[in-house]
Amino acid sequence: MSSSRSTPSPSGSPSGADAPVPAAAVEAATVRLRRAGCVFAEEEAALLTEAALATGGGAAALDRLVELRAVGQPLEHVVGWAEFAGLRIAVGPGVFVPRRRTEFLLALARDLLLRAPGPVPVVVDLCCGSGAAGAALAVSGRRAEVHAADIDPAAVGWARRNLGDRGQVHEGDLYAALPADLRGTVAVLVANVPYVPTADIPLLPAEARTHEPLVALDGGGDGLQVLRRVAAEAGQWLAPGGTLLVETTERQAAAAREVVRAARLTAALHHDDERAATVVTGTRPG
Incomplete structure (x- = not known):
C-alpha cells in the first residue's frame, strides 16, 4: 500500500466470532501478505476479507484474493x-x-465550480x-453538466460505471472525443494527463508499471507531451474565465506553467505539502 494511491480504508474488522470467514483464515492471510512485502498487511487482510464476503465467498474466496495481492496486483x-x-x-x-494526491486538484476544481x-x-x-474526478465533481454540491473523456476503451467503461447518470462519458483522443457544442462553454476543465517521462517508466513501482495502462502514465520525453496538446487547445474549449487544472510534479512545475502560459492562459502554480501534490492552472x- 502506497500513501500516494487512493487506497481503500477498511470499514471494520471482519475477524470477529460471528464473521463467516474464520478468524484463523484472516490471520493466515495477514501472515501471507506480510511475507509478500505488504507493509499494511493487517489492514489489507481486512479489506480482502470484506471483498471475499461481498462475492458470497468465504475462506476459499479470501485465499484466492490474497494470492492475487501476494503476486503484486x-x-x-x-x-x-x-x-x-470520500467515494468508492x-x-x-x-x-x-x-x-x-489528486484530491488536491479536485479541491481546487470544486472551489472553482462552486464559484x-x-x-x-x-x-x-x-x-x-476511471472517472474519479468527474464523479466527485458531479456530487460536489453544485449542479453541473459533467463530461468525461478518455482514449482508452477500458477506462471509458469504468468511467461510465462510476459516473452513471450523473454525467456523459466519451471515447476518443483528448478534445476530439467531446461534443463540438461544448467549445467555449467549459467552466472547469480537469485534465489529469500522463506526466511520467518515458525514460522514468521503468523506475515506477511495479504495481503501476505492470498493472496500469502505459497510456495513462507515459508523458513523453520530458513528461509534458500530452500537457502541450491539452494546453494548446484549452482556450478554444474554455468559457471566458474558465480554468484548466492539470496535475504535475514539483520538478516539472515551472516548465508546466510555461507550457500553459504559452497557450495564452493566465497560469499559476499550487502546491499542497500534506499530499505532496502540485497543480498548474x-x-x-x-
Whole structure:
C-alpha cells in the first residue's frame, strides 16, 4: 500500500466470532501478505476479507484474493474499488488507480465550480481514467453538466460505471472525443494527463508499471507531451474565465506553467505539502 494511491480504508474488522470467514483464515492471510512485502498487511487482510464476503465467498474466496495481492496486483484492483474524495471508485485490472494526491486538484476544481457563473456550469474531466474526478465533481454540491473523456476503451467503461447518470462519458483522443457544442462553454476543465517521462517508466513501482495502462502514465520525453496538446487547445474549449487544472510534479512545475502560459492562459502554480501534490492552472481571460 502506497500513501500516494487512493487506497481503500477498511470499514471494520471482519475477524470477529460471528464473521463467516474464520478468524484463523484472516490471520493466515495477514501472515501471507506480510511475507509478500505488504507493509499494511493487517489492514489489507481486512479489506480482502470484506471483498471475499461481498462475492458470497468465504475462506476459499479470501485465499484466492490474497494470492492475487501476494503476486503484486494492486490492492484496489483486487478489491474492486479505490477510495477517492470520500467515494468508492470502481476500478479493476487495466485501469489507472486514482491517487490520493489528486484530491488536491479536485479541491481546487470544486472551489472553482462552486464559484462558476451561470445556473449549470460545464465541467470536463479529460484523460479521465476511471472517472474519479468527474464523479466527485458531479456530487460536489453544485449542479453541473459533467463530461468525461478518455482514449482508452477500458477506462471509458469504468468511467461510465462510476459516473452513471450523473454525467456523459466519451471515447476518443483528448478534445476530439467531446461534443463540438461544448467549445467555449467549459467552466472547469480537469485534465489529469500522463506526466511520467518515458525514460522514468521503468523506475515506477511495479504495481503501476505492470498493472496500469502505459497510456495513462507515459508523458513523453520530458513528461509534458500530452500537457502541450491539452494546453494548446484549452482556450478554444474554455468559457471566458474558465480554468484548466492539470496535475504535475514539483520538478516539472515551472516548465508546466510555461507550457500553459504559452497557450495564452493566465497560469499559476499550487502546491499542497500534506499530499505532496502540485497543480498548474490556466485561466482563459474573461
